Amino acid sequence: MTGSAESLTGCTEPPAPCAGRRGVAFLIPVAIVVALVAGLAGEATGVERRFTIAFANLTEEPGVLLEGTGFTGREVRESFALAARAYPVDLVFYDNHNDAHRALANAEDAIARKVDLYIQYFRDSAVNAEIARKLRGADIPVLAVNYPVPGAPLYTADNSAAGRVGGEALGRFGSGAWKGQPVVAVLIGPLGAQADRIPERAQGVVEGLKSHLPTATVTRIDTRGDPAQVATLLGRFLAANPGRKILVAAMDDTTALAAKSVLEASGRLADGAIVSHGVDRSIHGGMSDHKEIDPSNRGSIVIGSVAFYLDRYGYDVLPLALQLLRGEPVPPRTATHHKLITAANVFIEYPPYDMQ
């Protein structure tokens, strides 16, 4: 097996196509003629042609979280499947398994399948460059997700912008509700996680916060990717800062919920306000879930979380792919439109479908 691919039409495991391979060679010239005629007829009748688009996901290993959020590769993949319903698109899914060899094999398989476009979501720049070269050789256009592929338009999270949105929300709250009171700010989470670009997110938070509270002191608490550390580290910080108001910028939703628990256990809920990043399902849900960000929980000290929308990547990326396939201009970089999700807008942004 060269990779793990699955198409929405039920074809699985490359390189064998659905119908099998034996005895098809003589059909190829016929197929070309039929395809040309069908293509011309399609143009003449205004019937839009269908495209085969491959999406090579970063990893779909269960439990592996992406981009410093609580989203998994499965959610990213499902967003493509759902978004594709609205387009003349057949998807072929690959899982890069966070592995360079697998990523290269997947691209080679897609070339063999003659897909119309390849969407690459992989971190390694050298591998991405090699894949770009191979796909260019096969005349297959590429779109990159989150990590550049040479020559390909990029769709990406904007950690700096997201951080600024979160920082501004915290700063606004602090400068309004706690005006004149001693306020300190804490950045908490896996602050050193370069691969997930958390340092950019943290820097954005600081910039946003300082735009409202220019003199606020900012303490950094690095959990090194272990949310269990939040209790110890934040607990220690709270004990060292009695009588102060605490603005907590959590880098992800798991950390935010842990931080709230620590404030609660310390009897300091009234002293804290938290803004998070991600908006995964751990922090919001349906009508019956009553998660932390919920219209019925407007008094929560979790002011909100900045949306990263990994569960909607397909809805953003597939239109770009179609623009590219139709020869329309595509900007070299398109960023996620990060937005603060609060109790007031969570059901607008994420409509529940378990309403009573």
Add this chain to the structure above:
Amino acid sequence: MRFKGLLAAVLLVFASASVALAQSDCTKIVPPSPWGPNDETGATNRVTPAVTKAAAAEIQEGKVVPMSWILKDGIPLFGTRFTKTILTATSLAAGGAFGENELTYMEDTWLSQSHVGTHLDGMGHIGRKDCYFNQIAMGKYINQNYITKLGLEHLKSFATRGVLVDAVRVFQAAGKLKSNPACRKPCLDKGTVITAADIQAGLKMYNVTLREGDIVVVHTGWGDLFDQFPAQNATFNSGEPGIGKDAAKWLISQKVVAVGADQWAVEVIPGEDPKEAFIVHNLLITDNGIHILENVRTDLIAEEAARTHRGTFFFNMTVPRAYGLTGNFVGIDGIR
């Protein structure tokens, strides 16, 4: 000072009340009813004596096909909905019988939300902001117990022609059926969008042209999960195949009375646009006064249609017209 304080409190109450009652300009949000500014009935206005008489021609053998599920403990319920009966059987106790004929009796208390089991969505069920069917600003017409406009008491008859669209067969014929492993018989999987073209293909399959006043019932196969209650309740409620926006718009253009299906919302879930909530409900009910029928039992009528190559029937539905309800549990039979 005390007076000023009192005045301030009174003003605050008024200010709060005005916020709570803030109304939208519904003329900008919802279209007017084609049946006039006072209409609270909606699409059952289309069921005229001529429509009912024409539908009666569907009764050829007198065969009655059940199209509603038994309401029973354990069936899948949407969200936090509940339905529960409590039996009163005290007269069975010794000495509890009445008279020399020793009459005994039993009665029930039915504690239930109205949108359970096979049920009808009424005109007062779904709005945009506070604006409901026929531009009614519903905020003015609600109290603790019921709605005082658009309640089920305004409905007219549903005695019309029913038309089956067998989406399972349509998708099978098109070679695009992707079933769910939990379904014992072929079904469309959740998230599958049924388009206007699919509906039209389903009508063509049985040589049917829609008429004004018809009720369209879509068989997706998803109802098989309802039938497996409670084992498949979680899967049943996790999403569903259903009509998309363009199918809804096409059905609206055909001037139907209601659209039903064998799942819990008629429309595809997850929806086509993740930022829209139950948009087909808005299109059908709020904007066009067309009812939605949920959890319709369609397997038997689908089998009957496939066997006889006839997709139409007389639609016989009982709707208890309790005052001010937004919907109700219904009994449906297809009569052939």
